[in-house]
Amino acid sequence: xxxxxxxxxxxxxxxxxxxxxxxxxxxxxxxxxxxxxxxxxxxxxxxxxxxxxxxxxxxxxxxxxxxxxxxxxxxxxxxxxxxxxxxxxxxxxxxxxxxxxxxxxxxxxxxxxxxxxxxxxxxxxxxxxxxxxxxxxxxxxxxxxxxxxxxxxxxxxxxxxxxxxxxxxxxxxxxxxxxxxxxxxxxxxxxxxxxxxxxxxxxxxxxxxxxxxxxxxxxxxxxxxxxxxxxx
Numbered sequence: 198x199x200x201x202x203x204x205x206x207x208x209x210x211x212x213x214x215x216x217x218x219x220x221x222x223x224x225x226x227x228x229x230x231x232x233x234x235x236x237x238x239x240x241x242x243x244x245x246x247x248x249x250x251x252x253x254x255x256x257x258x259x260x261x262x263x264x265x266x267x268x269x270x271x272x273x274x275x276x277x278x279x280x281x282x283x284x285x286x287x288x289x290x291x292x293x294x295x296x297x298x299x300x301x302x303x304x305x306x307x308x309x310x311x312x313x314x315x316x317x318x319x320x321x322x323x324x325x326x327x328x329x330x331x332x333x334x335x336x337x338x339x340x341x342x343x344x345x346x347x348x349x350x351x352x353x354x355x356x357x358x359x360x361x362x363x364x365x366x367x368x369x370x371x372x373x374x375x376x377x378x379x380x381x382x383x384x385x386x387x388x389x390x391x392x393x394x395x396x397x398x399x400x401x402x403x404x405x406x407x408x409x410x411x412x413x414x415x416x417x418x419x420x421x422x423x424x425x426x427x428x429x
Contacts, residue, residue: 198367199329200414205305206237208416213276214245222251222274224289226281234280250274260288276301283309287316311358314421322423331401332429333362340399
């Protein structure tokens with residue numbers, strides 16, 4: 198349902214380079230997730246005849262970022278692209294700022310936007326996160342308005358966020374695949390989903406084919422505020 202990490206990192210690099218930022222470092226989790234993010238940034242930078250000026254890593258489920266802060270800080274990058282979990286990303290941001298770093302921080306959507314904002318508190322101000330789903334906090338698109346109306350009708354303490362709008366859209370796509378299925382079986386569902394071509398779900402476009410099982414290439418940027426809110 199979501200754009201790839203390559204799509205996200207390409208969008209991040211494009212925005213940075215278009216504003217004149219060329220010294221870009223990467224902080225990533227030391228696993229396949231982090232490696233995919235590093236590769237995405239490296240690919241995108243290569244297209245602009247650039248390369249990461251520094252790379253720092255953190256182990257999974259760890260917030261020991263001291264070595265990464267030293268390695269990246271020594272290169273004095275203008276921006277750091279982060280590809281890790283929210284706790285380690287928050288720890289890196291805090292420690293880098295304590296060390297005097299005044300540059301930009303960019304994260305991919307997997308970080309968990311609201312979790313990162315909550316973890317950072319007032320330190321979240323200005324931190325950027327790429328998003329692969331429509332903005333869920335206001336009725337800026339038909340699908341967002343439909344989603345917010347569904348939350349309201351559900352009642353309780355439910356609050357909008359990127360995770361739940363992704364689930365909402367995924368459920369709609371699943372239901373559409375079932376409607377199109379020639380028979381109610383695993384293969385029938387796959388055939389039904391593969392027949393979805395450029396379907397607009399309230400302005401959010403999805404499409405599959407037998408050779409393409411990635412429904413969307415949508416990526417946009419968001420910014421965190423010190424009040425915990427997410428802005429486009």
